Amino acid sequence: EPEVTQTPSHQVTQMGQEVILRCVPISNHLYFYWYRQILGQKVEFLVSFYNNEISEKSEIFDDQFSVERPDGSNFTLKIRSTKLEDSAMYFCASSGAQGAGYTFGSGTRLTVV
Amino acid sequence: SQKIEQNSEALNIQEGKTATLTCNYTNYSPAYLQWYRQDPGRGPVFLLLIRENEKEKRKERLKVTFDTTLKQSLFHITASQPADSATYLCALDLTGGYQKVTFGTGTKLQVIP
Incomplete structure (x- = not known):
């Protein structure tokens, strides 16, 4: 069964450093998403991406965040200057057609120290 | 304000019963x-x-019902098994498009052998 692949599975970074989280969505999907989940809390929407542009973003997704689909297969989330409160599990997801639901990756656990 | 509410208490049921x-x-x-x-530690499925x-x-x-008058969905697992133990999340689309879904906090289900 097709999978959404995320790398790395765990990233530790110093506060103020830039991080790039990588995702390979399912190849024939058209809609891409980033969500995050702080430990013990709910899954929160960050951003959706369709047709090479952002469709919607949440209040969390401020100027420190950006997304890119550089080559037609990868989908990346960049955090420019990480803060302690950015520590969370970040999930990438993709969806293909109406009624299909979202396929999530296994996540990247980001720890900011 | 907009809210999605799921039972915050964990649900414990006996194997074979309907959750x-x-x-x-x-x-x-x-x-x-x-x-x-x-x-735990995985992406939503x-x-x-x-x-x-x-x-x-x-x-x-699995069976899902959706009552738009009551603004409620019920999720049933019949003949439950210990392998069904997990957290179950409902997620709502607000737009009819694919900009995002918003997740509830989830209900933890424990099926006791």
């Missing part, structure tokens, strides 16, 4: 509603989607 989980929402008019399963004009959807031992 029923509730998702209530306020001030939303979702075009569809999704249910996901999440295991899509289970079922039900549209606003559908009353009920089934998939194997």
Whole structure:
């Protein structure tokens, strides 16, 4: 069964450093998403991406965040200057057609120290 | 304000019984509603989607109902098994498009052998 692949599975970074989280969505999907989940809390929407542009973003997704689909297969989330409160599990997801639901990756656990 | 509420208390049931989980929402008019399963440290896994004009959807031992008047969805697992133990999330689409779904806090289900 097709999978959404995320790398790395765990990233530790110093506060103020830039991080790039990588995702390979399912190849024939058209809609891409980033969500995050702080430990013990709910899954929160960050951003959706369709047709090479952002469709919607949440209040969390401020100027420190950006997304890119550089080559037609990868989908990346960049955090420019990480803060302690950015520590969370970040999930990438993709969806293909109406009624299909979202396929999530296994996540990247980001720890900011 | 808009809210999605799921039972915050864990649900413990005996193996073989039917588990029923509730998702209530306020001030939303979702075009569809999704249910996901999440295991610890893993990404959500899509289970079922039900549209606003559908009353009920089934998939194997799973059944979802959607009452737009009561603003409630019920998620049933019949003949529950210990392997069904997980956190179950409901997620609502607000737009009918694919900009995002918003997740509830989830209900932790424990099936006791």
